[in-house]
Amino acid sequence: MSLLTVEGVVSGYGEMQVLRGVDLRVEDGEIVSIVGPNGAGKSTVMKLIFGLIKPWEGRVTFAGEDISGMAPEQIVRRGLCYVPQVDNVFPTLTVEENLEMGAYILDEPLKARKERIFELFPRLAERRNQRAGKMSGGERQMVAMGRALMLDPKLLMLDEPSAGLAPLLVDLIFEKVAEINETGVAVLMVEQNAKRSLELAHRGYVLATGKNQVEGPGAQLLGDPEVARLYLGG
Amino acid sequence: MVGARPLPRSRALRRAVSSVLGSRWSLVGLLALIALVIVLASSAQGVSGTRMLGLVVRGVLLGGVLALGALGVTLVHGVLKMANFAHGDYMTLGAYLALAIMSVLPPGRSVFGLGFGYEFLVALVLVMPLVGLVAYGLDRVTFRRLRQRRSAPVMMAMAALGVAFGIRSIVYMVFGADFAFYYQGRPRPVVELFSGVRVRTDQLFILAFSLALIVLVYLLLERSKVGKAMRAMADNPDLARISGIPTERVVFWTWMVGGALAGAGGMLYGLDVQLRPEMGWWLLLPLFASVILGTIGNVYGALLGAFTIGIVWQVSTAFVNPAYGPAAAFVVMILALLVRPQGLMGGGR
Numbered sequence: 001m002s003l004l005t006v007e008g009v010v011s012g013y014g015e016m017q018v019l020r021g022v023d024l025r026v027e028d029g030e031i032v033s034i035v036g037p038n039g040a041g042k043s044t045v046m047k048l049i050f051g052l053i054k055p056w057e058g059r060v061t062f063a064g065e066d067i068s069g070m071a072p073e074q075i076v077r078r079g080l081c082y083v084p085q086v087d088n089v090f091p092t093l094t095v096e097e098n099l100e101m102g103a104y105i106l107d108e109p110l111k112a113r114k115e116r117i118f119e120l121f122p123r124l125a126e127r128r129n130q131r132a133g134k135m136s137g138g139e140r141q142m143v144a145m146g147r148a149l150m151l152d153p154k155l156l157m158l159d160e161p162s163a164g165l166a167p168l169l170v171d172l173i174f175e176k177v178a179e180i181n182e183t184g185v186a187v188l189m190v191e192q193n194a195k196r197s198l199e200l201a202h203r204g205y206v207l208a209t210g211k212n213q214v215e216g217p218g219a220q221l222l223g224d225p226e227v228a229r230l231y232l233g234g
Numbered sequence: 235m236v237g238a239r240p241l242p243r244s245r246a247l248r249r250a251v252s253s254v255l256g257s258r259w260s261l262v263g264l265l266a267l268i269a270l271v272i273v274l275a276s277s278a279q280g281v282s283g284t285r286m287l288g289l290v291v292r293g294v295l296l297g298g299v300l301a302l303g304a305l306g307v308t309l310v311h312g313v314l315k316m317a318n319f320a321h322g323d324y325m326t327l328g329a330y331l332a333l334a335i336m337s338v339l340p341p342g343r344s345v346f347g348l349g350f351g352y353e354f355l356v357a358l359v360l361v362m363p364l365v366g367l368v369a370y371g372l373d374r375v376t377f378r379r380l381r382q383r384r385s386a387p388v389m390m391a392m393a394a395l396g397v398a399f400g401i402r403s404i405v406y407m408v409f410g411a412d413f414a415f416y417y418q419g420r421p422r423p424v425v426e427l428f429s430g431v432r433v434r435t436d437q438l439f440i441l442a443f444s445l446a447l448i449v450l451v452y453l454l455l456e457r458s459k460v461g462k463a464m465r466a467m468a469d470n471p472d473l474a475r476i477s478g479i480p481t482e483r484v485v486f487w488t489w490m491v492g493g494a495l496a497g498a499g500g501m502l503y504g505l506d507v508q509l510r511p512e513m514g515w516w517l518l519l520p521l522f523a524s525v526i527l528g529t530i531g532n533v534y535g536a537l538l539g540a541f542t543i544g545i546v547w548q549v550s551t552a553f554v555n556p557a558y559g560p561a562a563a564f565v566v567m568i569l570a571l572l573v574r575p576q577g578l579m580g581g582g583r
Contacts, residue, residue, distance in 0.1 A: 072477075105479075
């Protein structure tokens with residue numbers, strides 16, 4: 001049984017159809033990357049999985065349970081956490097408070113969980129009392145990822161984690177994604193940096209015009225002329 | 235292109251000037267200037283220093299009451315993104331609910347050298363959660379539906395006005411249009427604060443109680459889980475949902491806190507002055523003036539704004555008819571916004 005499956009999903013915003021039949025799956029412990037041109041519906045897939053928009057057709061299951069149409073607070077309880085691309089921190093809250101918000105549903109002391117995030121991102125430990133809004137883009141991305149990891153999710157969804165970051169920070173973020181994955185967390189990410197993210201991913205999907213066109217192991221997709229035509233080179 | 239050269243320099247200059255003019259310190263400077271003008275005008279008009287000091291003290295007292303209302307306005311605006319024009323009437327409701335509760339309790343003697351007995355304190359303890367529950371109940375039947383339909387802010391404001399009129403009409407029907415007092419004909423003990431400035435012990439209680447509530451709100455927002463979630467929702471409501479924060483529960487606590495503070499504020503205002511069905515309605519403009527002066531949505535700004543507006547309101551009565559007090563407060567707000575549109579605590583620039 002796959003950890004996450006998306007089957008025949010059609011959806012959009014209001015009257016506008018964006019997804020025209022998307023199928024994908026994530027297995028336990030995998031890194032899966034969705035690449036594709038702008039406007040292909042990559043971010044929309046993420047929002048749909050997380051219940052922020054509803055499927056018109058098709059369904060989403062997580063660990064065997066149908067989660068299409070569930071509220072986010074129910075979804076995070078099941079071990080699926082999400083980092084949006086933009087506005088992914090609480091700017092006037094401190095780093096530590098941002099992390100606490102990620103585990104709001106737990107009625108237990110959060111000290112040990114916070115310390116684990118600080119071990120993963122030592123940079124944040126130094127700045128735990130700083131307001132997230134005053135931090136650099138890379139640090140904010142770490143806060144956002146840390147917040148989503150507070151619940152020890154089985155699957156972490158990242159929407160364009162490297163967007164707008166300096167090359168050195170892009171390296172750091174991809175390293176951290178690999179590190180997180182090594183602890184057993186499956187990762188589903190959307191990336192415009194197709195080459196880097198396919199190198200890292202176990203499997204990838206190429207999404208174009210609201211459908212997934214090609215699926216395969218990351219390295220294979222990178223060498224596929226069809227992928228190059230659709231997206232990478234085309 | 236040579237001729238175009240001086241342009242960037244003048245633009246930089248203009249930007250520098252406007253950033254100085256729009257800074258927080260220039261607003262503080264403006265307020266200081268207003269204070270100076272008031273002091274000069276008072277000496278020119280022969281208003282005694284003691285009287286001015288007395289008015290400032292009264293302004294601080296009024297500021298405490300305004301702060302209780304303003305905190306609720308700014309919290310509700312932060313979490314729910316709506317201008318709650320019914321907030322003043324929640325204060326009226328608190329004041330009259332207390333009157334009803336006190337009328338069924340056996341009257342007691344005055345306690346601790348104050349002008350009121352145990353029954354006022356009992357009413358205070360009961361009224362605060364009651365107004366909170368009413369505020370949440372009204373949200374469920376009116377504002378929540380509009381939020382779910384993503385109605386325009388102006389619709390929300392109109393709905394709030396409707397709620398305000400509704401509450402006031404009920405107060406008129408039940409209690410009548412006349413003034414009312416919690417205690418009639420009871421002596422109200424007075425103490426001398428500094429030489430020549432005398433205040434009633436009740437007023438010291440009012441200030442102490444408002445300050446205590448303000449400290450509690452501070453602790454709630456900075457230390458408690460639900461308080462942090464309120465700030466998180468004010469910051470970024472979508473991310474709050476994505477993080478799994480049960481937003482409806484946070485909305486409940488926002489109304490409970492805002493309503494409780496309004497109820498207490500209304501009771502304290504009624505104790506200091508008198509009860510009238512439109513008492514809270516007339517506080518609405520000063521409340522919004524306080525909140526906007528301090529940057530809407532910012533809790534500490536609301537406090538700063540409330541005390542500023544309270545003092546200006548009272549001090550202005552040395553020069554103009556006391557009925558214009560709230561208007562004087564509003565003029566200060568407008569002047570302040572001309573200098574710094576985002577208010578005292580606003581970001582940017």
